[in-house]
């Protein structure tokens with residue numbers, strides 16, 4: 556299949572491209588590289604450009620003539636969306652309208668959209684099923700909900716069938732070590748925990764002989780949530796299992812020719828303290844942490860019901876264990892640090 560992928564140089568996009576490429580699909584990634592990495596696109600062609608640019612899009616659609624669209628490109632940092640909502644409405648909604656206009660003009664009939672568990676806001680019951688009320692708690696979540704609505708309208712008006720995948724907490728890194736999880740602004744728990752482990756290790760090395768140990772602390776926002784240990788509970792899903800959901804979604808769209816919305820999560824929640832504990836086991840490092848007050852807008856618990864995607868798309872996670880998810884990240888992050896040390900040594 557000829558597939559146009561927006562945001563394919565990003566974290567989830569690049570992992571999905573690797574799977575799609577291995578299946579032999581003809582791929583074109585478009586990405587403005589605002590947060591993505593050109594080197595992470597391992598298969599297909601690449602064009603640098605912005606999906607808010609209709610002239611760029613027209614050129615891309617008319618030369619590539621895709622049969623399907625996989626739309627990852629977006630601004631993705633929740634606190635930033637609260638501070639700068641117009642940026643989010645622009646990059647997630649205006650951009651999506653420009654993109655879908657081009658897709659409709661060029662008779663694209665299938666789309667897979669990166670939606671989010673953020674559409675649910677504070678859940679009323681756990682696990683969250685797809686028909687749970689959608690009450691996003693921030694502008695980022697609102698843009699994802701509106702994106703789903705635009706696609707539903709495009710189905711009715713233009714026959715553009717879509718699958719909206721509501722990802723829970725994407726995590727882990729390519730177990731084959733070819734891809735990256737590298738963000739300038741890090742807000743995801745597992746990378747933050749592993750970076751705190753590395754900082755602790757570095758500080759210990761530097762302080763050797765002076766009796767110091769420990770490193771930058773990991774901040775735990777809120778220890779008084781109604782959860783077993785008082786910290787927030789989330790559903791961590793390996794990025795390769797997320798990638799597989801896109802493959803199955805495209806197959807389903809080709810076969811069924813109808814639209815659908817699916818959660819993508821493991822259906823199992825882990826608290827912040829559990830993530831830190833498992834990370835301590837995986838890294839063998841202390842990982843200092845400090846409890847600080849809650850942040851506004853963090854739901855206590857967010858765990859997916861994955862029944863629908865398992866039943867309808869036949870999806871099944873291959874790496875559901877938190878320990879394996881964290882190990883795949885540690886494999887990447889620990890090498891990164893070793894690599895940067897080598898670079899410093901080389902520069903001297």
Ligand SMILES: NC(=O)c1ccc[n+]([C@@H]2O[C@H](COP(=O)([O-])OP(=O)(O)OC[C@H]3O[C@@H](n4cnc5c(N)ncnc54)[C@H](O)[C@@H]3O)[C@@H](O)[C@H]2O)c1
Nearest residue numbers: 562564565566567587588589590591605606628629669725
């Ligand atoms: N990471 C998660 O846990 C998570 C959870 C739920 C949903 N999502 C959604 O998944 C998608 C991918 O997220 P990610 O974590 O891989 O983020 P990411 O920042 O790594 O990837 C986004 C990619 O889109 C590109 N991009 C952004 N704006 C663009 C524009 N205007 N034109 C062209 N390219 C543009 C970036 O350069 C980047 O390569 C996003 O839509 C995000 O909202 C992510």
